[in-house]
Amino acid sequence: MRQYGSFFRIRFLAGLQYRAAAWAGVSTQFAWGGLTLLLYAAFHRSGSANFPMTFSQLSSYIWLQQALLALFMSWYFDNEILESVSTGGVAYELCRPCDLYAMWFVKNLAVRLSRTSLRCAPILLVASFLPAPFRLSAPAGWEAALLFPISLALGLLVIVSFSMLIYISSFYTISTLGIRLLSSSVVEFFSGAVIPLPFFPEQLQAVINVLPFASIQSTPFLIYTGHLAGRQALQSVAVQLLWLAGLLVLGRALMGRALKKVVVQGG
Amino acid sequence: MIELRHIRKEFRVAKRGSGFGQAVKALFHKEYETIHALQDVSFTIGDGEMVGYIGPNGAGKSSTIKIMSGILTPDGGTCRINGRVPWKERTAHVREIGVVFGQRSQLWWDVPAADSFDLIRDIYRIEDDAYRRTLARLTELLDLGELLKTPVRQLSLGQRMRCEIAASLLHSPKILFLDEPTIGLDAVSKIAVRDFIRAINRENGTTVILTTHDMQDIEALTERVLLIGRGRILLDGSLSDLKARHSTRRTIRVAYEGDRLPPFEQMKILKDRDGHAEITIDTAVLPVQEAISLLAAKTELRDLSVSEETVEELVVSLYQEFAI
Numbered sequence A: 001m002r003q004y005g006s007f008f009r010i011r012f013l014a015g016l017q018y019r020a021a022a023w024a025g026v027s028t029q030f031a032w033g034g035l036t037l038l039l040y041a042a043f044h045r046s047g048s049a050n051f052p053m054t055f056s057q058l059s060s061y062i063w064l065q066q067a068l069l070a071l072f073m074s075w076y077f078d079n080e081i082l083e084s085v086s087t088g089g090v091a092y093e094l095c096r097p098c099d100l101y102a103m104w105f106v107k108n109l110a111v112r113l114s115r116t117s118l119r120c121a122p123i124l125l126v127a128s129f130l131p132a133p134f135r136l137s138a139p140a141g142w143e144a145a146l147l148f149p150i151s152l153a154l155g156l157l158v159i160v161s162f163s164m165l166i167y168i169s170s171f172y173t174i175s176t177l178g179i180r181l182l183s184s185s186v187v188e189f190f191s192g193a194v195i196p197l198p199f200f201p202e203q204l205q206a207v208i209n210v211l212p213f214a215s216i217q218s219t220p221f222l223i224y225t226g227h228l229a230g231r232q233a234l235q236s237v238a239v240q241l242l243w244l245a246g247l248l249v250l251g252r253a254l255m256g257r258a259l260k261k262v263v264v265q266g267g
Numbered sequence B: 001m002i003e004l005r006h007i008r009k010e011f012r013v014a015k016r017g018s019g020f021g022q023a024v025k026a027l028f029h030k031e032y033e034t035i036h037a038l039q040d041v042s043f044t045i046g047d048g049e050m051v052g053y054i055g056p057n058g059a060g061k062s063s064t065i066k067i068m069s070g071i072l073t074p075d076g077g078t079c080r081i082n083g084r085v086p087w088k089e090r091t092a093h094v095r096e097i098g099v100v101f102g103q104r105s106q107l108w109w110d111v112p113a114a115d116s117f118d119l120i121r122d123i124y125r126i127e128d129d130a131y132r133r134t135l136a137r138l139t140e141l142l143d144l145g146e147l148l149k150t151p152v153r154q155l156s157l158g159q160r161m162r163c164e165i166a167a168s169l170l171h172s173p174k175i176l177f178l179d180e181p182t183i184g185l186d187a188v189s190k191i192a193v194r195d196f197i198r199a200i201n202r203e204n205g206t207t208v209i210l211t212t213h214d215m216q217d218i219e220a221l222t223e224r225v226l227l228i229g230r231g232r233i234l235l236d237g238s239l240s241d242l243k244a245r246h247s248t249r250r251t252i253r254v255a256y257e258g259d260r261l262p263p264f265e266q267m268k269i270l271k272d273r274d275g276h277a278e279i280t281i282d283t284a285v286l287p288v289q290e291a292i293s294l295l296a297a298k299t300e301l302r303d304l305s306v307s308e309e310t311v312e313e314l315v316v317s318l319y320q321e322f323a324i
Helices: A002-016 A019-046 A055-067 A079-087 A090-094 A100-128 A142-169 A177-190 A202-208 A218-225 A230-261 B020-028 B061-068 B090-094 B113-123 B128-142 B145-149 B157-169 B187-204 B215-221 B239-245 B288-298 B311-321
Strands: B002-015 B031-045 B050-054 B076-081 B097-101 B175-179 B207-211 B224-229 B232-238 B249-257 B268-273 B276-282 B300-308
Touching: A002 A100, A002 B113, A019 A055, A019 A100, A055 A100, A055 A218, A079 A090, A079 A100, A079 A142, A090 A100, A090 B097, A100 A142, A100 A230, A142 A177, A142 A218, A142 A230, A218 A230, B002 B061, B031 B061, B031 B076, B031 B232, B050 B061, B050 B187, B050 B215, B061 B076, B061 B175, B061 B207, B097 B157, B113 B145, B113 B157, B128 B157, B128 B187, B145 B157, B157 B175, B157 B187, B175 B187, B187 B207, B187 B215, B207 B215, B224 B239, B224 B311, B232 B239, B239 B311, B249 B288, B249 B311, B276 B288, B288 B300
Parallel strands: B050 B207, B050 B224, B097 B175, B175 B207
Antiparallel strands: B002 B031, B002 B076, B224 B232, B249 B276, B249 B300, B268 B276
């Protein structure tokens, strides 16, 4: 485990270097969160009956989403990993007594966590002191407060294990640009990053809820706001667990197959 | 102990002609060509040996190294290294080997090499004491000192290669694979690297397998040479055997008046352009003085020199002999 710990540490610390980018990110997220809320406020005023959640729940959802953007970003892929496969540098990593899947997984976790740790605090803090319906409220209850961190961690693991599939696909294609673009738009849309999932038509929701994408950010945020509570909340966490297990098994199997057939390019 | 028996590896390469029409055609129907990178490779290398693995580009050198380091799975044949099958027990196997790919880097570009070394220490779980000792020794032998504190991107190629080699030896591997370790280095760095490899082999008993195109590497380092061509081992012997076998060969370089040399029996004209020619003869068949008088009789010689074959020429003539 110590080796993976070092990977994590080095990546985490490297991520903390980019402070200017973090400040730029924080201000963007504020502006974006604010605009989104104003837009929903306009909808809310014209007819609050159609709203699947209270406005204050929605505010909490939006602010959590903005604060934890870097944790769940669907468009982030580690260029070093992609390049190492396309240029053959992966040969060196294969000469190490480590598990390539675990190594890549840990690297991705570290980047997401270090970016988030720089960005989330100012957003969460300021958002908690905004005027009433627009602010980030406390968790919906002690159950929500307890379940939220668990579900959050699972969500992070699900998005990383999903992006592992994209990394593995780089063994099969020369360029992963197409797959990356496609996957990030699909994930973005179906994970509730554009519009929270409860706003989707009900038939569509039924489909989305069994896809892995709801298990990324939607479940933890809805648990926090109390939209998912009691049995429903526990069920959603169970779905997260199932997807995590499924994606891990699938990723490992594909990785094993890829490494058997790998051809290291260039000399 | 390294043992390869009848190792075989094929690659499928997509082929298409140039031009738009061909590109469109390739969208619907791809034509593949099977490349037999390794057809039947067998050899045994004992502990502490230092072996030069040579052959022209595309002969299968790198493929063999990749198979022995567990990266590539062969299509057939067996390979056992210290009792393990590299690609089946990759993790256990790679603990005992060090690999340097001259054309790739294992050091992080943006940070000093010392940071990469620390990570490697953690990856191999090297004890602190052992790590400090090895690092001190490598620093001394390779004259790393200040280099370790400089970001890798600011190192020269020679400096970087010294760090790369050190990085591959931090875990004191029993076997060291060097894939073109002196590629692109200047004379001073080459000599430093060679001295170091010799020292490591002698003092630690590390088995060294070296692929290179640099015949001086081979001459300076290895006793035993494996020649591979078209995916087969063509020759396995000591460098001195090789030289003895070809010791009757001489190369004659001449400058003469006129256009081209007429053909001579028992003389092989290697190059002939603008009044300069290179000829090899086998002195067992045709003594030097006879060759010279033959040449003098047919052309107007301006200059002439006779030399023994260098290792480089030896290899070229081997390539020719085996038609690879």
